[in-house]
Amino acid sequence: MKRVLLSILAAGVFVGQASAGMYVLDSTTAMQFDTWAVSAGDSGVMLVGPTTSVSEYTGTMQGDVGWIGLLMDQTSDNLAAMTISAGGNLGYSGSHDGFRAFLANDDDDPWSVRLFVTTSGPGGGTFYSDGGFQPLAGHTNTWLTVSTPFSFSAVTDFGFEVQGVFGLGHPSNPDVFKISAVPVPGAALLGVLGLLAAGARLRQSAAKR
Amino acid sequence: MRRVKDRLLSVCMVALFAGPAFADPFTLYKSAALQLQQVSVSPGDVGLPFWVTDDPVAYGVPMQGVVGYVGLLWDRNADSYAATRIGAAGTAVLSDIQAAGSYTGFFLWVANDDDDPWNVQLYVEAGGLSYVSGFTSLMAGANSVLSVDFGTALDFTGLTDIGLDVQGHFAPPGDHPSNPDIFHVSVSPVVPAPGALALTMLGMGLVAGRRGRR
DSSP states (O other), rough: OOOHHHHHHHHHHTTTTOOOEEOOOOOHHHOOOOEEETTTTTTEEEEEEEOOOOOHHTTSEEEEEEEEEEEESSSSSSSSEEEEEEEOOOOOEEEEEEEEEEEESSSOOEEEEEEEEOOOOOOOOEOOOOOOOOOEEETTTTEEEEOOOEEGGOOOOOEEEEEESSSSSSSSSSSSEEEEEESSHHHHHHHHHHHHHHHHHHHHHHHHO | OOHHHHHHHHHHHHHHGGGGGEEEEOOOOOOHHTTTTEEEEEETOOOEEEESSHHHHSSSSSSSEEEEEEEEEEEOOSEEEEEEEOOOOSSSSHHHHHTTTTTEEEEEEEEEEESEEEEEEEEEEEEEEEEEEOOOEETOEEEEEEEEEEEEEGGGGEEOOOOOOOOEEHHHHTTTSSSSSSEEOOOOOOOOOOHHHHHHHHHHHHHHHHHHHH
């Protein structure tokens, strides 16, 4: 009984995040997101990223891969966005039910995020994560999903966008965002390992008695 | 009684007009403030070149002062601080300030127009000596008159730099500002006290004149 429960728990930890057919962003792919562009008429610059170095990120990183960039609204629409994507780094294959990623706002100000997949050919276009831009308060995170099936053979770009909504005081204009992606596989896995170790120890002491 | 009044008035007028002839504190006028530039960044840290503007639109956020400075500060040596010096060194306006005379201090109205708290201080470098006001923490939207007291009249011909330091304190909890972050700080010249005194006296004179007529 115990073994069955343990097996289910372990399966949940390793399989839980990856629903069948979804392409889930991992660290290797996120490190390929080194192409960036700023919304028309606005200003921006990528300062750091992609990086897995906490010292380079200079602060707490909720995800495994981080980016630091500056955005400034210069069109007076109170918005400025940066697209961070794979660009030319497209060596992927296979068909998927959608694109799913964990994104975290490591900044003190709110920033909005959304995923996108751009495909060519019949039925092609740019498809965004459900609900469009999702506002993330400072130091919060979320899972986003593009629910449109796609084949990497037709994908011309994919990644995510970071948007600042200025005019509400936070962020100020211009301001710096800090966004990280891909959950650090720490907590759940360590918890299971800890339980295993405790179980083994209990078993040992029971056997001695 | 009338004689006493006349004497008191004379003393006031002398104090009002002769005062500035003696050494007063110096304040940075708008055209000079517009010419300040990034002089340095704290060792080991990063500060991206900033822009100076009196245009509220270019400034990006509501500007409380008449001249605004926007810049990026980034603590890279893990001491939780990064600062930049915004000064007159290396600018054309420095020679104008040097020719301004002698002053007992330096004062300036400084506002934090950013959404995060930033620390600010005034500084003066002259004759190999450094004078600072000490850092004042300005919360978002706050402002303050900062001043440096030289103790005695300082001949500005020996001045090598004058301006303000902006410092970010990057430390949890709260994490405001985040590291790195952008500051928005604006300044205004301080209206000299004799001006305020003159206005007060003018007002009092008008009131007295009206009473006299009654």
